[in-house]
Structures are given as structure tokens and as C-alpha cells.
Amino acid sequence: MAQIFPKWVDRIPRRLLVGIIVILNAAVFGVWYFFSPEYTDVGYKPEQPVPYSHKVHVGKLGMDCQYCHTQAFDSKQANVPATQTCMNCHDQVKTGSDSLKLVRESWDTGKPIEWVRVHNLPDYAYFSHKAHVNVGVGCESCHGRIDKMEVVRQTEPLSMSWCLDCHRNPEQYVRPVSEVTTMGYDPKNQKKMGQRLVTKQNIHPPTYCQGCHY
Numbered sequence: 001m002a003q004i005f006p007k008w009v010d011r012i013p014r015r016l017l018v019g020i021i022v023i024l025n026a027a028v029f030g031v032w033y034f035f036s037p038e039y040t041d042v043g044y045k046p047e048q049p050v051p052y053s054h055k056v057h058v059g060k061l062g063m064d065c066q067y068c069h070t071q072a073f074d075s076k077q078a079n080v081p082a083t084q085t086c087m088n089c090h091d092q093v094k095t096g097s098d099s100l101k102l103v104r105e106s107w108d109t110g111k112p113i114e115w116v117r118v119h120n121l122p123d124y125a126y127f128s129h130k131a132h133v134n135v136g137v138g139c140e141s142c143h144g145r146i147d148k149m150e151v152v153r154q155t156e157p158l159s160m161s162w163c164l165d166c167h168r169n170p171e172q173y174v175r176p177v178s179e180v181t182t183m184g185y186d187p188k189n190q191k192k193m194g195q196r197l198v199t200k201q202n203i204h205p206p207t208y209c210q211g212c213h214y
């Protein structure tokens with residue numbers, strides 16, 4: 001990442017540094033926003049222990065996100081499914097497949113599969129799935145076309161300016177809650193529909209520092 005602060009700043013714990021800056025925010029904000037690097041891990045696509053494909057399970061078989069990510073609407077974190085969820089089908093489907101060897105081993109031993117995390121915010125920034133998906137922010141607005149991915153990759157920067165761009169203009173993104181997990185959702189009138197949803201649900205995403213840092 002681009003260096004904004006001098007080197008010695010690296011020795012201050014990040015959480016403390018952000019706290020200090022947030023307190024001083026009125027003074028720094030303008031400067032911060034414009035110099036903040038549009039950083040990032042876009043394209044990050046770690047190899048996973050099992051070649052699980054969203055393209056096959058979502059794109060081809062038509063499974064809904066909530067079949068596996070059961071907590072996305074109820075908690076801060078969207079969980080990755082337990083091996084049990086895979087075995088609902090794979091104790092009958094492709095039972096001899098080499099690609100599923102690790103899944104069967106995990107099932108036999110009770111040891112969870114060690115999926116590699118793709119998206120990662122620093123712990124000084126607060127984020128909650130529940131708060132977004134229940135007001136109609138679609139999974140694809142933040143994760144892209146998961147239904148076309150053999151291997152999950154990060155499609156958005158997850159940077160502060162990225163969060164704020166939507167928080168300032170939520171009408172350009174919100175959709176009916178019933179469409180949150182839909183991939184390739186294409187309303188013909190986003191502007192009008194978005195504006196209506198924002199007014200109706202009184203949507204006001206935080207843009208003040210403490211909204212995301214506390």
C-alpha cells in the first residue's frame with residue numbers, strides 16, 4: 001500500500017492511530033478522503049483446499065446463497081457452510097470423486113475444512129452483513145457475480161472511499177430485499193426505484209467517522 005504516514009507511524013498500533021485520527025476528523029477528513037489510496041486487494045483469489053465452484057452450484061444448479069451462507073441475514077458475519085451442508089448432497093452425488101476426498105475426510109474425522117478467507121477488513125472498521133442485506137443491498141453489489149466464479153475472487157476494493165461512495169448515494173444500489181441474493185439483477189429504473197426504497201425505509205447510511213470506527 002502507498003505510504004501516507006512516515007515510517008515511524010508503523011510502530012503505533014493501527015487501532016490507536018485510527019482512534020486519534022477519528023477524534024481529529026473535522027480537520028483531517030477532507031485531506032484524508034482525497035489521498036486515501038483506492039487501494040487494494042481487488043482480484044485476490046486464493047486457492048482453496050477443495051475445488052468448490054460457485055459457478056457450478058449457483059450458476060448451473062441454481063442454489064440460493066442462503067442454503068449455505070445461512071447467517072448472512074441474521075448476524076454480522078456471513079458464515080461459510082459446515083461440511084454437513086455439503087454432505088446433504090455429496091453422500092449421494094459424486095461419491096467417488098477425487099475432488100471431494102477432503103470433504104469426505106472432514107466428514108469422517110469431524111475436522112472442519114480449512115477454507116481460505118478471501119475478504120478481510122481491518123478490525124478497526126466495523127461492518128455487518130445483517131445491516132446491509134435486510135435493507136436491500138445485494139450480495140453482488142459487494143461481491144460481484146459470484147455465480148460466474150469457479151474460484152471466489154475479490155471484485156471490490158473494500159476501501160473506505162468505496163464504502164462511502166455508496167453511503168452517500170444508496171439510491172444507486174438498493175433493491176427490494178427479496179432480490180438481495182439474485183445475481184444479475186437489472187431493474188430498468190434503478191434511480192427511481194432506489195429513491196423510492198430509500199424514502200420508504202428511511203435509509204440513512206452513516207458517513208460520520210464513528211459510524212464505522214469505534
Ligand code: HEC
Pocket residue numbers: 048052054057058063064065066067068069080081115116117118119120139140143146147151152181183
Ligand atoms: C453449496 C454451498 C454454497 C452456496 C449455495 C453459496 N456459497 Fe458462497 N461459499 C461457499 C463455500 C464452501 C465458500 C468457501 C470457499 C470459497 O471461498 O470458495 C464460500 C465462499 C464465499 C465467499 C467468500 C468468503 C470469503 O472468504 O471472503 C463469498 C463472498 C460467497 N461465498 C458468496 C456467495 C454468494 C453471494 C452466494 C449466492 C449467489 C453463494 N456464496 C452461494 C459455499 C456456498
Ligand code: HEC
Pocket residue numbers: 065069072073076077078079080119120121122127129132133137138139140141142143158180181
Ligand atoms: C455492503 C457490502 C456487502 C454485502 C451487501 C454483502 N457482503 Fe459479504 N462481505 C462484505 C465484506 C466487507 C466482507 C469482509 C468482512 C470482514 O472482514 O469483517 C464480507 C465477507 C463475506 C464472507 C466471509 C465471512 C464473513 O462474514 O466475513 C461471506 C461468506 C460473505 N461475505 C457472503 C455474503 C453473502 C452471501 C451476501 C448476500 C446475502 C453478502 N456477503 C453481502 C461485504 C458485503
Ligand code: HEC
Pocket residue numbers: 050051052053056057060061063068081085086087088089090093094097098099100103
Ligand atoms: C444441493 C446439492 C449439493 C450441495 C449441497 C453441494 N453440492 Fe457439490 N455438487 C452437486 C452436484 C449435483 C454436482 C455435480 C455438478 C455437475 O457436475 O454439473 C456437484 C459437484 C461438486 C464438485 C465437483 C465434483 C466432481 O468430481 O466434478 C465439488 C468439488 C463439490 N460439488 C463440492 C461441494 C462442496 C464443498 C459443498 C459444500 C460447501 C457442496 N459441493 C455442496 C450438488 C451439491
Ligand code: HEC
Pocket residue numbers: 121125126127128131132135137141142158159162163164166167170173174202203204205206211212
Ligand atoms: C452498495 C452500498 C453499500 C456499501 C458498498 C457499503 N454500505 Fe454500509 N450501508 C449501506 C446501507 C444502505 C446501509 C443501511 C442504512 C440504514 O439502515 O439506514 C448501511 C449501513 C451501514 C452501517 C450502519 C449499520 C450498523 O450496523 O451500524 C455501517 C456501520 C456500515 N454500513 C458500514 C459499512 C462499511 C464499513 C462498508 C465498507 C466496507 C460499507 N458499509 C459498504 C450501504 C452500503
Ligand code: HEC
Pocket residue numbers: 014017018021022025028029032039121122125158159160163164167206207208209210211212213
Ligand atoms: C462507511 C464506513 C466508514 C466511515 C463512515 C469512515 N471510515 Fe475510515 N475506514 C473505513 C474502512 C472500511 C477502512 C479500512 C480500509 C482499508 O482497509 O483499505 C477505514 C480506514 C480508515 C483509516 C486507516 C487507513 C489506513 O490506511 O491505515 C483511517 C485513519 C480512517 N479510516 C479514518 C476515518 C475518518 C477520520 C473518518 C470520518 C471522516 C472515517 N474514517 C469514516 C470505513 C469508514
